[in-house]
Amino acid sequence: MSEPIIAATGLTKRFGTFTAVDALTLAVEPGAIFAFLGANGSGKSTTIRMLIGLLVPTAGTIRVDGIDVIATPRRVRDRIGYMGQKVSLYQGITLRENVEFYAGLYGIDGAALERRWGAVRERFALRDAEGERPESLPAGLRQRAGLALATLHEPRLLFLDEPTAGVDVASRDLFWQIIQDEADAGRTVFVTTHFLEEADYCDQISFIADGRLVANATPEELRAAHSDGYRIDVEAPLAAGALARLAAAGFSATHNGDALTLRRPQIDAPSLDALAAALGPAAIGGLRIEQPAMNDIFTRLIERTQVTAP
Numbered sequence: 642m643s644e645p646i647i648a649a650t651g652l653t654k655r656f657g658t659f660t661a662v663d664a665l666t667l668a669v670e671p672g673a674i675f676a677f678l679g680a681n682g683s684g685k686s687t688t689i690r691m692l693i694g695l696l697v698p699t700a701g702t703i704r705v706d707g708i709d710v711i712a713t714p715r716r717v718r719d720r721i722g723y724m725g726q727k728v729s730l731y732q733g734i735t736l737r738e739n740v741e742f743y744a745g746l747y748g749i750d751g752a753a754l755e756r757r758w759g760a761v762r763e764r765f766a767l768r769d770a771e772g773e774r775p776e777s778l779p780a781g782l783r784q785r786a787g788l789a790l791a792t793l794h795e796p797r798l799l800f801l802d803e804p805t806a807g808v809d810v811a812s813r814d815l816f817w818q819i820i821q822d823e824a825d826a827g828r829t830v831f832v833t834t835h836f837l838e839e840a841d842y843c844d845q846i847s848f849i850a851d852g853r854l855v856a857n858a859t860p861e862e863l864r865a866a867h868s869d870g871y872r873i874d875v876e877a878p879l880a881a882g883a884l885a886r887l888a889a890a891g892f893s894a895t896h897n898g899d900a901l902t903l904r905r906p907q908i909d910a911p912s913l914d915a916l917a918a919a920l921g922p923a924a925i926g927g928l929r930i931e932q933p934a935m936n937d938i939f940t941r942l943i944e945r946t947q948v949t950a951p
Contacts, residue, residue, distance in 0.1 A: 644707075646671040646798060646829050647692065652701035654687050654852075661687045663852040664701070669845070671797075674820060674830045676843035678939065684852040685833045686726070689802055692831070693723055706797055719747070721798045722791030726806060728783055729790075730775035736786055737771045740793065747794040757793055765789040765819065781812025788819065792828075799823060801832040805839065817842045837935040848939065850946045860935070865906035867941045868933035875901040875920065875928070883919040890915030 647669035654662040662684040669675045679685050690696035692703060694714025703710040706720045730739050744754045762768055765785045775783055784804060791799060801820070805813040817839065824830055832843070840846050841860050848856040856863060864870070870893075878899050879887075887894065887903065890912055895902045905912055908930060916928070 643671055645669055645704075646706055647675075647831065648702075648704045649688075649692065650702045652688065652691060652703065653699045654684075654691060654696065655699045661852050662691070662698075662849075665849070665852070665854050667847055667854065667857065669829060669831060671829055672824060672827055673844040674824050674832065674842060676840045676846045677831060677833045677849065678835075678837060678840060678846060679833075679849035680943070681835070683849045685849060686802055687852075688849070689800055689831070689833065693721055693800055694718060719794070720796055721800055722794070722796040723800045724787050724791045724802065724804055726803045728775070728787035730783065730787060732774060732776045735772050735774055736767065736778075739775065739786075740790065743790050743793060749794060757795065761789045761793055764822070779812075781808040781815070784808055784812065784816060785819070788816070792823065796828070798829045798831065801830065803833050803835060805834060805836060813839070837939050840935045848942050850943055853946075855942050855946045861907055863935075863938050864933045867938045867945075868906075870904040870906045871908045871933065872931040873903040873905075873916070873928055874931075875903060877901075879919065886919045887915060892916075 645668035647667070649668075650666050652662055652665040652667075653660065665684075665688060677685055677688065687696065691698045692705060692710065694710045694717050698711065705717045708717045708720065710717050730736070731742065734742075740758055741754070744750060744758070749757060762771065765788065767782075767786055767789055770778055770782055770786060775786065778786065784807075788799075788801070788804065791801075799820075804820075805816050808816070813836070820830055820832070821842065834840070843860065845857070845859060846863060847854055856867070858866070876899070879894075879901060884894055890905075892903045892905045892912070892915070895904070903916075920928075
């Protein structure tokens, strides 16, 4: 396994007597889309500010792309792109003028600027917005422009703090397509969101509550551990032999008159083969497989955290 591109150990931040982040340990693999989820006030933004060197932790260690962030916070800023909850575009000047200003911060000008901005402009579909001022742009387009600027200096990591807040569903979908493209190009993406269904776009999910990490797994691992599993409703009764085959494949069955509800922690190719063998191939196409919602999983995690809290 490769070395984590983000590694935090025992990360803690106190403001007076209030502990915003409490002994948090996490690791992010290179090239992953990593979701960092939690309710408002859970410690998400404080954690990001420590990871990118804007806030000094009370305790713990942080390494980002091999750099000790606490010892040399300025060094890490050349390796990362950051987009906060409020897109950092200056009003009163055009998007192109914003580009030139941000490029200057990284020493990018001349032919290098034209090459990089030309590629970014096309990838983010910003050609028609280049001469507009940010305050005149729709929210979704403004968010895309903010992400474009965060990638202009070709960072290895992107930190995105609730990047789809305040945009419509279509713009959110497009934004996540762009994020996936960035990951496919080799960038690591660390993202927070309060739209919990967006976690399914991610390779790994960490939940934080009251400053403490309460879960860290893939979306499917979380579903297996913190839900009743995938649900499949079968309208016709099944023979005992078919039920036995399904039980052997990991399905549980609940009878409701002639109807039947099947559940399984995960649905994969072998489980679908078992369904086809038990129900018949023709029946598979008409089945509705209900995936456990990430909102429900998060609710369970919070409830369990509250029960076990000291």
